Amino acid sequence: MAPRFELLKTDPTGARLGRLETPHGVIDTPAFMPVGTAASVKGLTQEMLLQLGVQVLLANTYHLYLRPGHERVRRLGGLHRFMSWPRAILTDSGGYQVFSMAGLREISDEGVRFRSHLDGAEHFFTPELAVEVQWALGADVAMVLDECIEYPASHEHARQAMRRTFEWARRSKQAFALRGDPGRQMQFAIVQGGVYADLRRQSADQMVELDFPGYAIGGLAVGEPRALTLDIAAEAAARLPAGRPRYLMGVGKPEDLPDYVAAGVDMMDCVLPTRNGRNGCLFTRYGRLLIKNAAYADDERPIDPTCACPVCRRYSRAYLRHLYLANELLAPVLNTCHNVYFYLDTMRQIRDAIRSGTLEVFRSDLQARHQAGHP
């Protein structure tokens, strides 16, 4: 299979410009992927996502396995058809749920025993099952099951999780090979190792040895200081082959995105634009804006006067504040729309900056704006 990732340019900062081909269209990288855990980016319709220019979104293997069930999705023609999404989908494996549902699961080398948060039923998740589910869903990019650990964690604990994640990656690759149609789906490995640089290097080397079409860096942004996130991400990224896409999982704040890109990351995803939008936190070039603040009660300006999104073109802060306080359904919709646009637009600007060799300028401008705050 010919490599589908094309590296167009590498910036002196380490930032990369590229494109990833999938059965459902091209992903221009560096890319931001909105999170649609349950086959829905909360608050937005697929039509809105298309209009915003989303090229790829995330869905979650574990959640869709529980509900509506991967076999049902398969019968209904696969996830793209089921949710009427024509572009690319990357499914997370359920490894994050190992972390986030720590109270509801028991982990062993064989796999993870989950107690469903929906009905309490037990489910045994294995690397092989994660492959099977993602195959049934028909994701363009499938992630291997990994063990995402908490922060802080001891070196020994991180080493164990790294070891297990490697073993699972090996099994995942084997299970994936049995499917026999690598043109339909790409499988990405996940580097673990906590915040320990030696483990990260080791984990990356191991995964590269197994040879995957793409590599993710997982287990970060789980509570550690941001500088550490960046250091470890860069440490891991540096070990990964230049010709393969690199996906930093679960990041980040908008002002940090260019830093991750400069660390050599090609893909990112994060719930911040969607979740924070629902919670009234709007991202702008000048930093966060909490729309419920009394200061905006009579403010006729848009969220961000320099933003070209459908929300900023039409609605005032005063109105958006009213919607939020009144608990109107439009509030999360409009807030999420703005935030997702903002993330995508930031990535667009980052790609432009790499192309024109001005990423450093972009970064310092961004930093200056954030320090200055809202005008």
Added chain:
RNA sequence: GGACGGGUGGGUGAGUGGCUAAAACCAGCAGACUGUAAAUCUGCCGCUCCUUGCGGGCUACGGAGGUUCGAAUCCUCCCCCGUCCA
């Protein structure tokens, strides 16, 4: 005119002698949120003072007075509101 029931902090509404500046919820104010168990969660929410502390002072449960070491809670009178009987 009579018989019951009721008047509590911005709202609804607990609380029947001290642990009560007074539950809970709502509203309001502020903050958090990083591969989504999140349209969620946290803090503040009578006034005031400062050496910001499980700190001091003041005011407060319709009104006035009383009983008591101590009252939103008990007693008396009055004023409102609701229901029913005349």
